[in-house]
Amino acid sequence: MAKNHQPIQTKPQETFVRIPVYTKQDLIALGNSNRKLNHWPTIILCIIFVITGQSIANILENFYYDQIDHDDKYNHQNDGVWTQSLLQTVGFPLLLPFYIFTAKKHNQQQSPTTSDRTSTKYIISFSGLIGILWSNQGRFSAKAKLELPFRVFTLIYTTQLFFTLIFAAFINKIKLNRWIITSLILATATGALTFSSSFGGEPDEAEANNGRGSLAALISSLYFSLLLCVIQNVFKRTKAPSFASVYQVLIISSLVATISSAAGLLIEGEQDDFKRDMNGFSKGKGAYVMAMVGQVVAWQVYWAGIVGLVFSVSSVLANVISVITWPIVSVLVVIFFGYVNDEFDVFKGVALVTASLSAAAYFYRLHKENLSY
Helix, strand or coil: CCCCCCCCCCCCCCCCCCCCCCCHHHHHHHHCCCCCCCCHHHHHHHHHHHHHHHHHHHHHHHHHHHHCCCCCCCCHHHCCHHHHHHHHHCCHHHHHHHHHHHHHHHHHHCCCCHHHHHHHHHHHHHHHHHHHHHHHHHHHHHHHHHHCCHHHHHHHHCCHHHHHHHHHHHCCCCCCCHHHHHHHHHHHHHHHHHHHCCCCCCCCCCCCCHHHHHHHHHHHHHHHHHHHHHHHHHHHHHCCCCCHHHHHHHHHHHHHHHHHHHHHHHHHCCHHHHHHHHHHCCCCHHHHHHHHHHHHHHHHHHHHHHHHHHHHCCHHHHHHHHHHCHHHHHHHHHHHHCCCCCCCCHHHHHHHHHHHHHHHHHHHHHHHHHHCC
């Protein structure tokens, strides 16, 4: 008699589902790849660079114009405008060790990826535009200061904050809030309140050309704002992986800007002014060389800070910090040079207060942004 066999029940095969575990940084990146935690040490260091670099560069620029030969037979309204532009970028080889260090540190933490190579190619492709903007911004700024009373130049040059606001909204898609608007308003007030400052190359009434100088100041202001926003757009599109990208932008774009400024210098014949200015420098040839070299180094420090702020936060904060440094520079000019009718007045005092409030408003916004993570 056949036995009834019970069907053999097989145990269902177990399947394992891999559940990814993300860190806080991973979740932020997945939620919004454009948002990143603000690293305060980097931000503070960049701000120190901006303040230090801009202060030293402007003091030495005042020293240069204060000491050169002001013989009436020379036209000083085109005196070294391309040279001043060149001084801002020609020192880029000084940044090479910092680039090598930051790039090596990044590669030690993770192997080079396709994204890194794409980032470099994208930076190179935009270096031409950035370099041309950079060199012309420096040239128009130098020309405006030689053709306008410095108080007029300051008021016009403050419009860069307005241009940055417009470009940042349309190019960088930055979302504005009341704290950013407050910071920009206070920064604008700060820039305007430094109108009582003096400049060593300021023209007298016979030399001033208000129409041409005002146009140059406005163009320089626009170029500076556009420069910052284009750089931020490069960082955003390449998803710049590390601070080494800051030095990549500075070095490659500075090379283009240096070539452009050197070409302009040669075309305008400014190379003939070097010997004349060195021989006519009141403090001697050694002081002339030190003033020029000092400006080269100081401008590299300044631009490393500015582009670092664009990388770490935004073009808006970079511009705000640049403008609110002006009262510090004006006070230092009073201390070191003591030009006639230039003193620490109430306007400079109020400008220092509004500068502090402008920075505080933006920092509070960053603090709230960090808390939201």
